[in-house]
Amino acid sequence: MDWKQVPETVLRTDVLIIGGGAAGMWAAKRLKENDPGLDVLMVDKGPESWGGLMRLAGGDFAAVLPGESVDDWVKDVVYYWDGLCEQDVMEDIFSQSYDRLLDYKNLGCEFLEDENGNLRGVPQRGLDHCRLYPAKLKGTGGQNMAEAMVKEMVRLGVRRMSRTLVTDLVKDGDRVIGAVGFHSITGEYYIFQARAVIVACGNASWKPGYNSNTSTGEWVDMCFQAGVELRNFETLTVMNAPKLFFWEGQAIYLALGGRFVNALGEPFMDKYSPVLGANTDNNYITRAMAIEIRNGRGPIYLDLSQIKPEDMVFVKPQTGNQMMNYEKLLAEGIDFFHDKNIEFIPQVQLTLGGAATAPDGGTGVEGLYVCGRSRSLDYVYMGGFGLSSTAITGYITGNAVADYLRTASAGREVSVGEAAGLKEKLYSPMGDAGLTPKQVLIKVQNLMSHYDVCLLKSAESLTAALGELDRLRTEELPRMYAADPHYLLKYKEVEGIFLLTELYLRASLLRQESRGSHYRLDYPKRNDKDFLGWIVQRQGADGSVVQRVKPVPLARYKHPVDRFYSDNFTF
């Protein structure tokens, strides 16, 4: 088949939403609620009506309850994120969190409550105030939310397309006017003419498996090429993962007495943080794991023997895919809650980097907005913030785009020539010989997983990794091919993961200090004088990565930056 001759369709809409997960659906909901006359087209690369990765989430939701202080929560995250917190933005976000929890409740999603109907919150990571509120049934909380939101999309008349990957944004000067993409089963080419575009594609991952394999780097590449400013790419989620299978929910176990132990049976976090011990963020735990393993005290196991019987309701899966996983492991002779020899390893999952936007999700490109996990807010992940930040920022950006469209002038359309040029580029990897996307992906995953690349970084190891990435880019990437449209989608993902990896390595090299999950062996201390700021990156005129440190505007903020979560640790 000559892929340059594939059928193409022009689709016109007021708002193109890229990504059909929680954030995209919240933005769509608010657009239609503000102005039912708007045409909203939501495009997702996954299956019809699945609702994105929210479907696989446990259902924990971070919210400030009535009577609690939003300021207390902001102070908690200023501390937890080692100062890299947009305080005014987070105040606004937290102040809307309970409303979104109530919205979910009103849509029929149930949360865990005590006998008096009060929400049962779980404190986490040794923070004073931030809590997460679990779904009523552990295992299907996210699925229920996804299904409730999909119903809203149907009720509100949001047009939706599935199995479709948007690959490039099209601009006229500094304004977005549309996008192009393709169907990953039929291969059909789409040209989207849109007055505004919202990117809501989730966190970008290295495809670690289970709950993070769909959202990868291609949207980062798309935004980078469109001139969007990015930030926080030096910070990752490196998860403590069972070596053989998938499991989630460790944060809650640690809050309730669970702990990781080394091969000698020592609860090693007590050594690295006498203050917090085991109940801390997984990135600090995986850093310690790497040190333990490197020093010959591996493997690492999870010890749940200290959890009180009455707290097991928070711990044991009761339904859904988590329950099925638990039962299947039992059938294989593995009892997650009683076996003492289940090995855990550090695993690179995803970046917390994303777009650096205005408070409403606006980018420097007129008409282009980013919301949900694709917008970078948190410097270290907090349990429950996925479901809560997607709902809140999707809501905010939906409102903002509805406002924007009230006064926006009509832009021009994507031209035939622009669409044809992008089409030729898009289908150029189609072929029948070379390296599959998976073969190349594994090499980048392996590159990232070395402990001195993902956890214990140094100028030497990061520079070596950058050299190896360049070698893969020169020697292997040109040999990668796509045998059909399914593989073309995977091809675009892997291409994006190359950029993701480069952004990570370059930002990690620039940050010559240690902060949050970013740890440099050659700069093990914080350096507030030079680095109390966000590393922002964008595409330079020659296509390369241009980066700088953007200082935290302390004079403008309400709370002093004088407590640091990382001070609890000595490595």
Add this chain to the structure above:
Amino acid sequence: MIQTIDSGKCVGCGLCAAKCPLDVLRVRAGKAVIAYPDDCMTCYICERSCPQGAIFVHPFKEAAPPVLPGILEFLSTRDGRPS
């Protein structure tokens, strides 16, 4: 990872293929087949959605990338590559 689809039980309803987040499954000649096994992320959505109980997903994942050695050691010992 997805392991088997029992073609004797499969009635070709296509629910699994329609719901797989990663497009691993397709319906061909009236039966669901594992078209792209490498892309499975072990989410169990197909097995849970199959009305015939025809699908089995094994709970083990593909081998995780190694954490050790560090990249400097890896590059210095790799055959045919300069350190």
